[in-house]
Amino acid sequence: MTKQTPVITRKAPLAANSYRADTRTVEAIISTGAPVDRFDMRGPYIEKLSTGGQAWPDRVPVIDAHDRGSMNSVLGHADNIRTVGNELHATIHLSKHNPTSERLALELADGAVFGISIGYSVAEWKETKEGEVRTKTASRWNLIELSFVPVAADRLASTRNHEGNHNMDPNTETVERSAINVEIRNIARVAGLDQKFIDTQIDANANADQTRAAAFAAMTELANTTRTITSTAHNDQSLDNPEVRSRAMGEALFARFTPDHKLSDAAKGFAGMTMVDLGRECLRSAGIRTTGLSPNQIVTRSLHTTSDFSQILGNTIGMSMRKAYEAAPSGLKPVARVGTMPDFRARMRLQISQFSKLEKVNENGEFKRGTFLENGEAFKLDTFGKVFGITRQAIVNDQLGVFQNVPAMLGAAASSFEAQALVDLVIVNPAGPLMSDNKRLFHVDHGNLAASGAPPSEATLTAARLAMRGQKDASGQLISVAPKFLVIPPALETAVEKLLTTLAATTTGEVNAFAGKLTAIVEPRLISAATWYLVADPAQLEGLEYAHLEGEPGPQIETRAGFDVDGVETRVRLDFGAGFLDWRSWFKNPG
Numbered sequence: 001m002t003k004q005t006p007v008i009t010r011k012a013p014l015a016a017n018s019y020r021a022d023t024r025t026v027e028a029i030i031s032t033g034a035p036v037d038r039f040d041m042r043g044p045y046i047e048k049l050s051t052g053g054q055a056w057p058d059r060v061p062v063i064d065a066h067d068r069g070s071m072n073s074v075l076g077h078a079d080n081i082r083t084v085g086n087e088l089h090a091t092i093h094l095s096k097h098n099p100t101s102e103r104l105a106l107e108l109a110d111g112a113v114f115g116i117s118i119g120y121s122v123a124e125w126k127e128t129k130e131g132e133v134r135t136k137t138a139s140r141w142n143l144i145e146l147s148f149v150p151v152a153a154d155r156l157a158s159t160r161n162h163e164g165n166h167n168m169d170p171n172t173e174t175v176e177r178s179a180i181n182v183e184i185r186n187i188a189r190v191a192g193l194d195q196k197f198i199d200t201q202i203d204a205n206a207n208a209d210q211t212r213a214a215a216f217a218a219m220t221e222l223a224n225t226t227r228t229i230t231s232t233a234h235n236d237q238s239l240d241n242p243e244v245r246s247r248a249m250g251e252a253l254f255a256r257f258t259p260d261h262k263l264s265d266a267a268k269g270f271a272g273m274t275m276v277d278l279g280r281e282c283l284r285s286a287g288i289r290t291t292g293l294s295p296n297q298i299v300t301r302s303l304h305t306t307s308d309f310s311q312i313l314g315n316t317i318g319m320s321m322r323k324a325y326e327a328a329p330s331g332l333k334p335v336a337r338v339g340t341m342p343d344f345r346a347r348m349r350l351q352i353s354q355f356s357k358l359e360k361v362n363e364n365g366e367f368k369r370g371t372f373l374e375n376g377e378a379f380k381l382d383t384f385g386k387v388f389g390i391t392r393q394a395i396v397n398d399q400l401g402v403f404q405n406v407p408a409m410l411g412a413a414a415s416s417f418e419a420q421a422l423v424d425l426v427i428v429n430p431a432g433p434l435m436s437d438n439k440r441l442f443h444v445d446h447g448n449l450a451a452s453g454a455p456p457s458e459a460t461l462t463a464a465r466l467a468m469r470g471q472k473d474a475s476g477q478l479i480s481v482a483p484k485f486l487v488i489p490p491a492l493e494t495a496v497e498k499l500l501t502t503l504a505a506t507t508t509g510e511v512n513a514f515a516g517k518l519t520a521i522v523e524p525r526l527i528s529a530a531t532w533y534l535v536a537d538p539a540q541l542e543g544l545e546y547a548h549l550e551g552e553p554g555p556q557i558e559t560r561a562g563f564d565v566d567g568v569e570t571r572v573r574l575d576f577g578a579g580f581l582d583w584r585s586w587f588k589n590p591g
Contacts, residue, residue, distance in 0.1 A: 019108040024094045026108055030078070030116050030146055031088040035135070037209055044213065045134035049120075049141060051088045056081040057143055062092055064100055066119055066147045075101045078146050090146065104148060119145040183208045191215040192288060192301065219305045245285070246308055249278050250315025257404045258323070274398045275299070275313075282308045295396050303392070303561040303568065313390070313568050314559030317407045321572070324411030325554050331419030331523050332426070335485045337538035339547040341577065346380040377436050379579025381549060384417065386410070391567040407557075410572050414555040421578050422546060423525040426533070432588075433580055441580055442588040447471060453590035456486065456496055456532055461514055464534040464587045471584040481584055484537040487521045491529035492591075496520050530591025536584075543585030549575035 018027035031049055038047040059079045067073035075098055080091040095101045104114070124140035181202055188198045193215060201211045244266060252270035255261045263271060270278065276295045279302035283290050288305060290298055302309035341347060388410075394402050425433055431449075432441025442449045447467055454460045468481040488496050500518055521535075536543065548554060558571045580586075 019105075021105070021109055024076075024096065024105060026092050026094070028078075028090055028092050028116050028146070029087050030081075030090050030118050033086055033088075037207060038136070042134070044210075045136050048135060048137045050137055050139050051083050051086055054083070054140070056083075056088075060143055060145050062094075062146045062148070064147065065149050066117065066145070068119075068145070072098070074098065075104065075148060081143065092146065115149045117147045117149040118143060119147065180207060184211045187211050187215050191219055192305075193218055216304065219301075242308055243311075246311040247315050249273075249281070249312045251319065253278065253312065253316040253400075253403065254319040257400045258320075275395050276398065278312055279303075279309050279395075282312070296392070299392055299395050310559045310561055310568055313395075313403070314557050314570065316403050317559070317570055318557040320404055320407035321411035321414075321555060321557065324408040325415045326411075328412045328415030329419070330415070331525065332422040332487065332521070332544065333419065333546070334519075334521055335487060335535045335538060336422060336544040336546055336578075337542060337581075339545055340550040340553070341381050341547050342550045344381050344383075344549075344575075346378045377579060377581045379545075379547075379577050381547065381575050381577040383573060383575050385571060385573040387569060387571045389567055389569050393567075395567060411555065414572070414574050417574070418546065418576060418578075419523075420525055421576070422544060423523060425544065425578055425580060427527060430528075432583075435580065435583060441583050441586070443583075446583045448583055448587045450587075450589040453530065455530065455591060456488070456492060456499055456589075458499075458514070460589060461486075461499075461518075461534070464589060468534065468536065468584075468587050473584075479541070479584065481536045481541055483534040483587070484519060485521050485535040486518045487523060487526075487533040487535055489526040489529050489531070490522055490524050492532060493520070493522050496532075528591065532589050532591060534587040534589075536586075538585070541585040542581040543583075544578070545581050546576065546578035 019025070031051060033049045033051050035046045035048050038045055058081075059077055060081070061074055062076045062078050064073040064075055074095065076093045076095040078090040078092045080089075082089055094105050108114075120138075120141050120143050122138045122141045124138070126137045126139045128135045128137070184201045184206065185198055187208070188194075188201075188211075197215070197218060201214060204210075206214070248264065248266035249270045251261075251264060251267040252273060253275065255263050255267065255271065270281070273281070276298055279298045280290050280293075282302050283298065283305070286305065286308070288301065293301070299309075388406060390402050426441075429440060431443065435441055435446075439445055444451075447470065450460070450464065465483050468483055471479055471481045473479050486496060486500070497520065500514055500520060518534075538544070552575060555572050555574045558573065559568055561568065
């Protein structure tokens with residue numbers, strides 16, 4: 001049998017204390033700033049609270065052992081919060097209507113001393129390091145609540161007698177090791193860890209924070225071992241493959257709030273499952289028993305013992321976001337060429353059509369070498385993104401709206417961002433971006449800017465088309481650009497629809513020369529109500545182009561178990577860039 005650490009008790013003196021039965025108040029030291037062992041993603045550290053130079057609230061709730069989920073846990077309130085030396089003091093008022101408050105009042109009247117723990121949020125950290133030991137001091141923090149607890153992290157924080165129990169002889173302190181051991185067993189039970197883990201923590205005299213850190217490490221090791229075992233024995237296209245399985249389960253969840261989605265064969269086996277059901281399935285496939293676990297425990301373990309559950313939720317969010325991204329109005333995308341880039345370096349695009357003219361080869365003569373004339377424009381990708389969280393409560397409650405509404409808004413926002421970026425390129429300056437010849441996109445020397453503005457008509461369209469037909473490459477060769485799109489603001493939509501409508505002509509003078517030859521593109525983001533553009537087919541001639549990172553078209557989703565949020569953190573990333581590669585495919589009329 002493993003040797004248990006003995007329970008040590010140190011009796012507090014029964015001297016007169018600060019409890020007053022008439023007002024049901026007791027004075028308490030709620031913090032001394034004493035160092036407390038903590039653990040974060042970088043490992044263990046020592047936490048300290050600075051009590052100097054802080055502003056304290058007028059009143060905070062007093063609750064039972066940090067149970068913020070129930071009104072039954074409210075024991076009263078604290079006020080008169082003040083700094084005394086390096087300590088933080090407060091006056092606690094006990095409620096008359098809570099059974100636990102009544103018991104505390106009776107025991108305080110008998111001279112009992114209770115531990116006090118505070119709930120707080122940190123606004124500013126200052127970190128130092130001595131050797132291998134990190135110390136993080138909360139230089140600015142907000143007091144949220146006080147709690148009566150069996151064992152406080154700050155052992156000197158407690159209800160006090162008139163002499164101040166923090167000055168008592170150490171042999172008179174009450175240290176309830178058994179309460180810590182109970183908490184160790186509870187942590188192990190929730191994490192699904194065995195008696196060996198419990199005995200190891202108790203023998204090491206570990207506190208609750210150290211036990212939680214050890215439990216998290218043990219759960220992570222178990223998850224990694226499980227993933228290693230399963231990854232060596234699956235079929236790439238079957239549900240034995242964790243990636244295939246996660247996609248299928250994510251698709252099944254997506255179909256619950258998208259009735260028109262047709263499930264794949266792989267996803268049909270998970271149809272109708274709630275998020276808790278999917279979490280239970282993840283644990284089962286990882287070899288973790290779920291018998292007797294509450295929905296909350298299933299979700300918590302699914303998030304922290306296997307990456308599958310976070311990946312499933314990420315697949316659902318990604319499908320919802322992509323659907324909204326693809327359905328959003330495309331703006332100028334029909335008149336732009338879409339490409340990809342392998343990295344984030346600026347790319348120079350060469351105008352390979354500018355090849356010198358062919359020359360006659362005489363009998364027995366040699367072929368002369370030609371060259372491609374380099375005349376290129378450059379642009380590069382940038383990264384844009386946001387992080388949002390989905391709480392554990394939302395997952396446990398199976399709130400599908402967070403997987404439908406928020407991703408849909410993000411998808412539409414990503415599409416709108418790209419559309420605006422393309423418009424900004426066209427209207428910047430407002431003659432467009434600076435090209436490699438140090439002239440703006442729309443310039444008289446480029447032959448793509450009307451001498452005077454006028455609305456779209458047969459005459460102005462004819463002049464624009466003639467200018468595009470006369471475009472030459474860098475070697476002086478005609479390239480005869482053919483317009484395909486007429487880009488207009490909403491104010492010109494009706495007039496242009498009439499202009500491009502096919503009419504049954506009775507005379508040659510009534511023939512609509514542009515009917516069926518131009519497609520109107522209405523872009524509401526164009527700030528001028530009169531300016532319009534004639535654009536060539538981007539498949540025939542380079543002009544406006546936008547690109548994403550190779551293999552990642554559109555916005556991408558990444559998920560993980562939350563550290564800043566109790567649930568799942570989701571990061572939306574968009575690697576996007578746009579630029580003009582040639583001015584010859586666009587013509588501008590200022591209207």
